[in-house]
Amino acid sequence: MPVSTRSQVSADRNDRPPPPSSLGQEASSNPVHATAILRNPHHGLKEKMRALTLFYEQHKQHLASSHDPSKRPDALAPAAHRPIVELTESNRKKNEENSQVEEEEEEEEEEEEEAEALDLPMKENIIVLPSPSKAAARTNHHVVFPRGGAAKENPRIAVYSCPKKPPPPPPPTTVARKLSMGGLGTQSEGRVTRTKNATATAATANAAMENGEIGGGSSRIMVYVRLRPMSKKEKDGGSRSCVRIVNKKDVYLTEFASETDYLRLKRVRGRHFSFDASFPDSTTQQEVYATTTADLVEGVLQGRNGSVFCYGATGAGKTYTMLGTMENPGVMVLAIKDLFFKIRQRSYDGNHSVQLSYLEVYNETVRDLLSPGRPLVLREDKQGIVAAGLTQYRAYSTDEVMKLLQQGNQNRTTEPTRVNETSSRSHAILQVVAEYKVRQSGNVVTRAGKLSLIDLAGSERALATDQRTQRSLEGANINRSLLALSSCINALVEGKKHIPYRNSKLTQLLKDSLGGPCNTVMIANISPCSLSFGETQNTLHWADRAKEIRTKACGANEEAIKMPESETDQAKLVLELQKENSELRQQLVRNQQKLLTVQAQSLAANSSPAPPAAPSPLLSPPCSIQRKPKCNILAGNCFHTPESRRKPANNDAFVCELQKKVKALETEIEKMKKEHILQLKQKDEFIRELINKKSLKPKEGGERIITRASLRKGERDEMAKGELKSPGHRFLSPVPTVKKRSFWDITTGNSPSALAINGRKTRSHVTAETPRAPSMLLQLAYDSFWFVFLLGPHIANHFISAGIRSSES
Numbered sequence: 001m002p003v004s005t006r007s008q009v010s011a012d013r014n015d016r017p018p019p020p021s022s023l024g025q026e027a028s029s030n031p032v033h034a035t036a037i038l039r040n041p042h043h044g045l046k047e048k049m050r051a052l053t054l055f056y057e058q059h060k061q062h063l064a065s066s067h068d069p070s071k072r073p074d075a076l077a078p079a080a081h082r083p084i085v086e087l088t089e090s091n092r093k094k095n096e097e098n099s100q101v102e103e104e105e106e107e108e109e110e111e112e113e114e115a116e117a118l119d120l121p122m123k124e125n126i127i128v129l130p131s132p133s134k135a136a137a138r139t140n141h142h143v144v145f146p147r148g149g150a151a152k153e154n155p156r157i158a159v160y161s162c163p164k165k166p167p168p169p170p171p172p173t174t175v176a177r178k179l180s181m182g183g184l185g186t187q188s189e190g191r192v193t194r195t196k197n198a199t200a201t202a203a204t205a206n207a208a209m210e211n212g213e214i215g216g217g218s219s220r221i222m223v224y225v226r227l228r229p230m231s232k233k234e235k236d237g238g239s240r241s242c243v244r245i246v247n248k249k250d251v252y253l254t255e256f257a258s259e260t261d262y263l264r265l266k267r268v269r270g271r272h273f274s275f276d277a278s279f280p281d282s283t284t285q286q287e288v289y290a291t292t293t294a295d296l297v298e299g300v301l302q303g304r305n306g307s308v309f310c311y312g313a314t315g316a317g318k319t320y321t322m323l324g325t326m327e328n329p330g331v332m333v334l335a336i337k338d339l340f341f342k343i344r345q346r347s348y349d350g351n352h353s354v355q356l357s358y359l360e361v362y363n364e365t366v367r368d369l370l371s372p373g374r375p376l377v378l379r380e381d382k383q384g385i386v387a388a389g390l391t392q393y394r395a396y397s398t399d400e401v402m403k404l405l406q407q408g409n410q411n412r413t414t415e416p417t418r419v420n421e422t423s424s425r426s427h428a429i430l431q432v433v434a435e436y437k438v439r440q441s442g443n444v445v446t447r448a449g450k451l452s453l454i455d456l457a458g459s460e461r462a463l464a465t466d467q468r469t470q471r472s473l474e475g476a477n478i479n480r481s482l483l484a485l486s487s488c489i490n491a492l493v494e495g496k497k498h499i500p501y502r503n504s505k506l507t508q509l510l511k512d513s514l515g516g517p518c519n520t521v522m523i524a525n526i527s528p529c530s531l532s533f534g535e536t537q538n539t540l541h542w543a544d545r546a547k548e549i550r551t552k553a554c555g556a557n558e559e560a561i562k563m564p565e566s567e568t569d570q571a572k573l574v575l576e577l578q579k580e581n582s583e584l585r586q587q588l589v590r591n592q593q594k595l596l597t598v599q600a601q602s603l604a605a606n607s608s609p610a611p612p613a614a615p616s617p618l619l620s621p622p623c624s625i626q627r628k629p630k631c632n633i634l635a636g637n638c639f640h641t642p643e644s645r646r647k648p649a650n651n652d653a654f655v656c657e658l659q660k661k662v663k664a665l666e667t668e669i670e671k672m673k674k675e676h677i678l679q680l681k682q683k684d685e686f687i688r689e690l691i692n693k694k695s696l697k698p699k700e701g702g703e704r705i706i707t708r709a710s711l712r713k714g715e716r717d718e719m720a721k722g723e724l725k726s727p728g729h730r731f732l733s734p735v736p737t738v739k740k741r742s743f744w745d746i747t748t749g750n751s752p753s754a755l756a757i758n759g760r761k762t763r764s765h766v767t768a769e770t771p772r773a774p775s776m777l778l779q780l781a782y783d784s785f786w787f788v789f790l791l792g793p794h795i796a797n798h799f800i801s802a803g804i805r806s807s808e809s
């Protein structure tokens with residue numbers, strides 16, 4: 001469509017009135033005129049805008065004069081003006097749009113100026129606004145003058161209300177995340193009191209659900225902010241509060257203008273953020289727990305995963321929020337108490353089990369806080385990222401968990417820094433897995449929910465903390481992992497396909513919480529101190545960004561096992577399962593033996609001196625041995641092959657390669673072992689279920705019960721003697737029970753059964769102790785070691801290979 005310019009329109013007006021339709025129509029109806037328009041070189045936006053503005057002004061004048069008949073131009077020449085009015089009407093919208101564009105340009109210029117004065121995160125915050133709603137967001141831009149103290153203190157301070165981001169588009173379906181799970185009310189022992197704030201937040205969350213913000217195929221990360229009180233030191237130092245929380249939701253951040261910075265006296269720095277809830281410095285630990293985590297605990301009992309992590313600068317109150325003090329316990333403690341309280345409320349049959357692990361990521365190494373030892377390796381399996389060899393404690397009571405927590409915290413790395421006397425130098429992750437078995441229409445349904453409670457190390461600048469080497473190194477690693485975390489947050493928010501979880505151990509461990517099927521809560525801790533303005537602003541920026549992350553739909557982790565109807569089928573199933581169990585156990589023992597052999601070989605390789613450069617014919621083994629290809633589990637190539645003898649200089653590389661292979665095998669065996677243990681556990685549970693069900697059923701006269709006893713002569717005799725007492729006995733496995741402990745548990749003493757806590761063994765330690773099988777394995781390891789050590793690796797390896805061949809045959 002041809003575009004009218006100011007010159008052309010004025011020419012039209014001067015020469016002759018345009019026809020009464022529109023300019024386009026006019027152009028098309030008059031080919032000469034249209035050619036003139038097309039040839040007009042001034043088809044620029046500004047020209048068009050000016051022309052339209054002119055018309056608009058004329059139209060306004062015309063309207064004004066229409067009220068005053070004496071000034072009406074059309075009183076003299078009505079036909080000449082009508083077309084112009086019509087033209088203006090049809091283009092008014094365009095005109096308005098263009099003037100808006102102009103306004104936007106002006107605003108952008110203003111913003112650029114403003115941005116110059118602001119820090120990078122603030123710039124980012126402006127830049128990230130979704131473009132379609134840019135104009136709408138701008139309409140919210142307004143200046144709020146602080147009330148009360150801040151205004152009195154410095155009349156130049158003003159708080160800018162940052163443009164509010166529009167809510168993300170609603171997902172297609174409804175609620176996946178249940179945020180308000182019935183009134184928690186006041187509980188006697190769990191001591192969870194739902195406060196006004198919590199109720200209000202739940203209401204907000206429900207409203208968010210209704211708006212489609214939460215729910216559907218995914219759920220949004222819930223982001224909360226907690227402001228800590230000003231410390232005495234800060235008060236004494238004359239610091240002022242730069243944070244104000246309004247309506248338990250909005251956070252106003254103000255930077256006090258420096259009196260000496262004359263160039264920027266008029267510049268105003270400040271921001272407004274809005275979160276799911278914001279806690280002022282007077283908020284109690286109970287309130288924080290009830291609002292942020294109580295619902296997640298309920299979800300965990302229903303088989304859903306939940307994560308809570310505290311993020312913030314050093315000394316902002318993360319550890320206080322997560323752990324708290326003896327008088328004011330934090331989220332971890334309150335969550336565990338609540339979990340046990342709820343379990344006791346609904347589990348009369350002991351069908352619940354709670355397992356606990358506690359680890360830290362320090363300087364990019366993962367450590368077990370409950371049984372410290374060598375660093376743990378992260379591995380990805382069906383359940384997500386797991387730390388191989390991490391101790392899982394079975395806990396039976398809150399007290400037990402508290403002791404474990406205390407023990408773990410003693411092992412946690414903390415150091416005094418300039419900012420915080422007890423600064424956590426590591427990220428700590430407490431994981432609680434609650435498993436619950438219920439009967440549903442003839443099936444046994446197992447639900448398992450995992451709650452991860454994460455206390456991150458402080459985000460900080462090197463100068464803010466310490467310059468000493470060790471602290472700097474820690475700081476660098478902390479920042480590295482937090483940088484990786486922010487990259488992941490960015491990638492998730494931008495909906496990128498690749499999320500760089502692998503950049504750090506922390507992000508690997510948080511993978512489930514950030515992008516997996518999990519209900520996630522982030523608590524951003526901030527300090528009110530004006531000296532920490534930069535850190536606070538940074539924390540709020542990331543918290544604001546995290547609001548946009550959507551995790552996957554979090555369904556319940558359920559597993560159902562179908563119960564056969566008839567007793568014959570049940571007995572058959574039991575026998576089948578027992579057979580499978582025994583096979584799995586045998587396989588496990590075989591794998592453990594293989595592992596031991598490999599370790600013995602590796603030990604021998606490490607301890608043996610480097611082979612001589614040119615082996616003496618006297619010392620060299622017989623030709624048959626030397627030439628014989630190795631056919632052991634190391635594929636016959638990695639343990640003193642002829643090649644390795646020829647290249648003694650490569651001995652180190654060879655040992656390294658060998659160690660790598662051993663590690664790979666260990667990992668594989670560990671994986672298999674875990675799977676086997678899991679299967680065995682499930683089957684054992686199922687057998688127990690069947691037996692329980694059977695024992696509860698009243699025996700009817702003449703009914704034939706198929707039991708193992710009825711199938712085996714010896715047990716029939718026992719039964720005749722009346723020695724077969726429990727129904728469980730009938731289903732005893734024909735294979736002696738092998739203790740369900742891992743190799744590492746046996747050799748390293750990492751197992752709960754091997755480790756006494758404070759000289760006292762937990763119930764799980766006692767129940768787990770069945771020493772026969774492990775001692776046999778230990779004996780084997782011991783024998784293998786001495787065997788290899790005394791005979792030398794060459795000969796020992798030959799024997800070991802021969803042994804394995806014969807055992808396999």
Ligand SMILES: Nc1ncnc2c1ncn2[C@@H]1O[C@H](COP(=O)(O)OP(=O)(O)OP(=O)(O)O)[C@@H](O)[C@H]1O
Pocket residue numbers: 227228229281312313314315316317318319320321420422423424425456457458459525
């Ligand atoms: N809400 C609060 N109420 C009272 N005191 C608090 C609160 N939050 C933090 N504190 C106090 O502030 C100090 C620093 O808190 P904390 O150790 O929890 O910080 P942090 O964020 O974990 O620091 P770092 O990252 O260095 O470990 C502590 O003395 C703590 O008791």
